[in-house]
Amino acid sequence: MSDRSSHWDSVYATKGEDEVSWFQNSPSTSLAMIRATSPDRGSAIIDIGGGASRLVDALLADGYRDVSVLDLSAHALDAARKRIGAAASMVDWIVADATRWQPAKTYDVWHDRAAFHFLTDPGDRAAYVERLRSAVAPGGHVIIATFAPDGPEKCSGLPVQRHDSASLKAELGPEFELIETRQETHRTPWDSTQAFQFSRFRKRSS
Numbered sequence: 001m002s003d004r005s006s007h008w009d010s011v012y013a014t015k016g017e018d019e020v021s022w023f024q025n026s027p028s029t030s031l032a033m034i035r036a037t038s039p040d041r042g043s044a045i046i047d048i049g050g051g052a053s054r055l056v057d058a059l060l061a062d063g064y065r066d067v068s069v070l071d072l073s074a075h076a077l078d079a080a081r082k083r084i085g086a087a088a089s090m091v092d093w094i095v096a097d098a099t100r101w102q103p104a105k106t107y108d109v110w111h112d113r114a115a116f117h118f119l120t121d122p123g124d125r126a127a128y129v130e131r132l133r134s135a136v137a138p139g140g141h142v143i144i145a146t147f148a149p150d151g152p153e154k155c156s157g158l159p160v161q162r163h164d165s166a167s168l169k170a171e172l173g174p175e176f177e178l179i180e181t182r183q184e185t186h187r188t189p190w191d192s193t194q195a196f197q198f199s200r201f202r203k204r205s206s
Contacts, residue, residue: 027055029184030113030145031062033200036180037141041065043108046135048098049115051076052083060087068092070101099127103135110135110142114196116168117146117160125161125171133175138205142176143198144168148183151195165199176201 034045041063047055050069059067067090071077074095081088094101098115110132119125136142146163147155154160163171165181184196 027053027058027113029182029198030055030111030143031058033143033180033182033198034059034109034111035062036200037109037143039064039108039141044068044105044137045109045111046070046107048110048112050080052079053113054083055111055113056080056091057084060084060090065090068094068107070094070096070098072097098131099124101131103131105135106137106140107135108137108140110140112143113145113198114147114155116144117163118155118158120159120161129171129173132172133203136203138203140203141179142172142201142203144201145184145196145198148195148197151197163199164197168199169201172201175204177204 037043039045042065044066045059045064046068047053047059048070049072050056051071051073053069056067056069069077069080069091072095077093077095081091081093084091098112099119116125116128119128132142144163146168147160149162149164151162152160153162165178169176169178179200179202181200182198184198185193187193
């Protein structure tokens with residue numbers, strides 16, 4: 001974890017929230033797909049690799065009361081806490097590597113925008129999926145956004161593994177049913193574009 005966390009701590013310590021390519025002022029696709037799972041406002045939601053993302057702000061504003069954010073970088077989570085202010089006390093902030101983390105509870109919605117695609121090693125992806133399987137409740141939903149097959153090959157100086165819904169389905173296995181896929185052209189703060197795909201799966205109840 002140390003090498004990964006030091007990389008991302010360095011990124012967030014030296015760049016402002018809106019100075020990274022993945023910044024979104026409004027995470028509209030993520031929020032729409034979470035709403036589409038039809039959870040009530042007490043449903044447990046975790047944002048994997050959430051960093052300083054504004055999704056947590058949007059979820060709190062939407063009335064969700066059981067929100068967790070996991071990231072390798074303590075700097076990133078601190079930035080989000082400071083931005084949110086007093087409402088940050090309502091969030092479970094988890095500094096951990098998603099490939100080594102031991103979930104203490106189950107979640108109704110697992111959301112990951114642009115963390116999974118950094119796992120270029122098959123062993124790391126298998127470790128991530130093992131934790132996902134244990135953390136997502138039966139009938140729960142998994143939303144994973146990655147660079148699409150025609151998206152960038154690197155991000156933040158690191159290689160990425162691009163995906164479509166079929167490759168993600170193969171990673172997750174038969175326990176998860178593909179519900180929907182959406183394409184998004186993300187515009188970076190410096191006005192370049194990146195092709196993303198968002199896929200939503202449901203964990204079978206039996």
